[in-house]
Amino acid sequence: MAAPIDLELKKAFSELQVKMIDTQQKVKLADLQIDQLTRVQKHAKLTHTEITTLPDNTRLYEGVGRMFILQSKEEINNQLMDKQKTADEKIKELEQKKVYLERSVKEAEDNIREMLLSRRAQ
Structure with missing residues (x-):
């Protein structure tokens, strides 16, 4: 019966x-x-602070591949702000994913502990 x-x-x-190995890899990736x-x-924030100190008539160029495109200061600021918002949202999503993964591993460990305790009780 024990077998x-x-x-x-x-x-x-x-x-x-x-599950633990898979979860640990996913947590490291996150x-x-x-x-x-x-x-x-941080890069976008630093660039944004530097650009705001420049005069409004300064010519600003955005690097695209091997070339540079003339952009207005407002457009570059908007792009940098969007970059910061997107990064912030993705960071929040990844942190939630990490919490979920850690919780699922803990639940699996608890299930095995219960299984062991029920086996000892028999």
């Missing part, structure tokens, strides 16, 4: 191990993406 329960526990542990987005956000 089927042991196989069930072994299967549950192997599933948990696979952390890397958050770091990259914070750098993009």
Whole structure:
């Protein structure tokens, strides 16, 4: 009678191990993406602060591939603000994803603990 329960526990542990490894990889990926987005956000913010100090008649160019396009100060400021907003939204999404992943692993661990406790009670 003990053999089927042991196989069930072994299967549950192997599933948990696979889930933990997968989740850890996803969390690391999310952390890397958050770091990259914070750098993009910081770059856009610094560029925006520098541009605001320039006189309004200054000619500003946007780099596109290997060329530069003349843009108005307002257009560049709008693009930088959009970049900051987009990065901020993506960071929030990634942080929510991380919380969800960590919660799902904790739930799986709790399920296995319950399984162990029920086995010991028998």
